[in-house]
Amino acid sequence: MDVVTVGETMVLMTPDSSGPMRYANEFMRKFAGAESNLAIGLARLGHQVGWISRVGKDEFGKAMVSFIRGEGVDVSQVKVDDSAPTGLYFKEFRRANDLRVYYYRKNSAASKLSPVDLNEEYIASAKFLHITGITPALSDSCYEMIFSAIEMAKKHSVKVVFDPNLRRKLWDEGKARETFLKIASQADIVLPGLDEGEFMFGEKDVEKLGKLFIEHGSAIVVIKTGADGAFYFTNDDHRFVPGFPVAKVVDPVGAGDGFAAGFISGLLDELSLYEAVKRGNALGAFAVTVNGDVEGLPDRDELFTFFNEKSNDVSR
Known part of the structure; x- marks a missing residue:
């Protein structure tokens, strides 16, 4: 296994029309979640990926597992919960540059994830464990599960990749900051956005932030600065890597997950x-060109065609 990730995926409902959602009569049903977005992005590039989660014993849960399995992701560690539903959220394209998201995930099946849902041998089989800052916010048991997963990974020399994915509405900011710093101190690789770095350390300067993350315990930190690109930092090196211009951003949600998939693919x-x-x-640029979190992510042939067109030399 190349990568194992753990977290909640939800049913995504998107109106067929733009404007306030109260006027929408028809919706498209999709599936999305930071961890499964990453898993699908990696699987499309030919990597072996496993997703750990829980879904409700309902039609949405069945459809979700079938969809993610169909994308080439191993779902053998996904459990079905007959006492809680599959989570749900809506995207509202209210007007140009005004996208709103509404979550209905309280007491969802995935919020009941706990350390007992982890298979240590399964995690040990991977090269990377990918986690986000969303999962520990869902419940006390999810919080405990994340740190159990990190402990298992470190025990077996599996590199831990942490993408903060800050969701301020999910929890108290003080608790979020404390948790993020704790995870970052144990992670090998951290992938924050510039705003998340500022949230964690109270620092806006990207070079100072990179140094703070490294001093805090990370071996590699990549700080994303939106469409401009990203900075990477190690103990003895740091560089800026320009992004790729996108003529029209259709849906910005999922760009960070696409970035994480592309970056980890490059490491693999x-x-x-x-x-x-x-x-x-x-991959971040690909993701924002299509409505949906994963629909725009490329396969390996599409990716290398893109780089060839840009006259960039990227090793296969």
Whole structure:
């Protein structure tokens, strides 16, 4: 297994029309979640990925597992909960540059994830464990589960990748900051946005932030700066990697997950850090061009066609 990730995926309902959602009569049903978005992005690039989660014993849960399995992700560690529903959320494209998201996930099946849902041998089989800052916010048992997963990974020399994915509405900011800093101190790789770095350390300067993350315990930190690109930092190196211009952003949700998939794919393919970040930037750009979190993510042929057209030399 190349990568194992753990967290909640929800049913995504998107109106067929723009404007206030109260006027919508028809909706498209999709599936989305930071961890499964990443898993699907990696699977499309030919990597072996496993997703750990819980879904409700309902039609949405059945459809979700079938969809993610169909994308080439191993779902053998997904459990079905007959006492809680599959989570749900809505995207509202209210008007140009005004996208709103509404979550209905309280007491969902995935919020009941706990350490007993983890298979240590399964985690030990991976090269990377990917986690986000969303999961520990869902419940006390999810919080405990995340740190159990980190402990298992470190025990077996599996590298831990932490994407903060800050969701302020999910929990108290003080608790979120404390948790993020605790996870970052144990993670090998951290992938914050500039705003998340500022949230964690109270620092806006990207170079100072990179140094703070490294001093805090991370071996590699990549700080994303939106469409401009991203900075990577190690103990003895740091560089800026420009992003790829997108003529029209259709749906910005999921860009960070696409970036994480591209970056980890680059590491798995043993690219340099610069080239791995560049691949992450490319997948982030792909993600925002299509309505939906994963629908725009490329397969390997599409990715290399894109780089060839840009006249960039990226090793296969």
